[in-house]
Ligand SMILES: Nc1nc2c([nH]c(=O)n2[C@H]2C[C@H](O)[C@@H](COP(=O)(O)OP(=O)(O)OP(=O)(O)O)O2)c(=O)[nH]1
C-alpha cells in the first residue's frame with residue numbers, strides 16, 4: 001500500500017493580483033517542481049490551522065486563510081497525496097524563502113508557464129480561469 005499524505009497549499013494573492021509560487025528545492029521530495037507553499041496536516045489540526053502554521057514555518061509570514069479552491073487526490077509513483085488548496089492573504093510580513101529554492105509572484109495568465117507538481121494542475125487551471 002502506498003503511503004498517503006494529506007497536504008494543504010496556500011494560494012496567496014497580493015494587491016497586484018499576483019499569486020505567490022514557490023519552487024521545491026533539489027533536496028525535497030518532488031524536487032524542482034513549483035508548488036503552492038504549505039505542508040502536511042498534523043493530527044488535531046484543522047486544514048486552515050495547518051496552513052497558517054506551515055506558512056509561518058516555511059516563509060516566516062502570517063496569512064489569513066480564505067475559501068477553498070480545490071481538493072484533489074493524485075497518485076505519484078511512491079505515494080498518494082490529497083492536496084487541498086485555499087486562497088490566502090498576507091496579514092503580517094512578506095514571504096521569505098527559508099527552504100524553497102526560488103519564489104516569485106506570478107500573474108494569473110503566466111501561472112501555466114511554471115512546471116507545477118502534477119497534483120497542483122487542477123488548482124492552477126481553476127485559478128487561471130478566474131481572470
Ligand atoms: N506544500 C505542497 N506540497 C505539495 C504540493 N503539491 C504536491 O504534490 N505536494 C506534495 C509534495 C510533498 O511530497 C507532499 C508534502 O508537502 P511538503 O513537503 O510541503 O510537506 P511538509 O512541509 O509538511 O514537509 P516535511 O515536514 O514533510 O518535510 O505534498 C503543493 O502545492 N504544496
Ligand SMILES: [Mg+2]
Nearest residue numbers: 037038039058
Ligand atoms: Mg512544505
